[in-house]
Amino acid sequence: MKILENKKALILGVANDKSIAYGIAKVFYENGAILGFNYLDERIEKRVRPIAQEFNSDLVVKCDVSKDEEIKSLFEAVKEKWGSVDIIVHSIAFANKEYLKDYYYTVDRQSFLQAMDISVYSFTAIAREFLPILNEGASLLTLSYYGAEKVVYNYNVMGVAKAALEASVKYLARDLGEKGIRVNCISAGPIKTLAAMGISDFNEIQKISAERAPLKRNVTIEEVGKAALFLCSDLSSGITGEILHVDAGYNIIG
């Protein structure tokens, strides 16, 4: 019996095969999970559909998590196709990249609210909307970054958003615990994904991270996937509200 045999896992935020969500989907599929995907727009759909095929998935739904009606239509599609769901992975964030450099305080109200809406509120909205079809023992998982806990130059408004996301993981864990639903978070090291493209000197961020981290390297999307397998399976049945660092140990260094 594979760890996730017959478990239905909805993976939100695959953009291409470099995505963290792709690494999670691949490990889940290799461990017997049945997968479903969303895509943001037609451009992303072109990359997600072949990935869904690679994982024998026939559940691929458009969902822009900044729109309540698209979260509702995602819910209806999943309910119609699967009836219920065991795992939801939320690997979605957004900030106007022009604010991921220089001074944090330059961020305007609209960009601040947009970063919070997409990167933070969407996880709470998904949890609430899917509650009626979450199975007993279901797991919710989202992704964060060290810039939520300590000031990491350039991370700026994303750091404020991820701090809010990490707090929301704990409040959701409190709310959903009585229903046997666990809510956890992986704080991943810097990984060169589509989101990281165009970030000023991102290569420098990865280089410094690898130099300082105890393992003297960066982590891969597969390593995040393996930790996600643990947090979304019965292996972590006693864990909820947890922020698990998958960062080669970077966070322990003063």
Ligand SMILES: COc1ccc(Cn2cnc3cc4c(cc32)CCCC4)cc1C
């Ligand atoms: C230290 O600075 C950084 C460290 C890691 C990163 C990579 N990264 C982590 N979470 C992110 C969320 C977003 C972007 C990049 C992200 C891009 C826009 C969409 C949301 C970015 C910076 C800036």
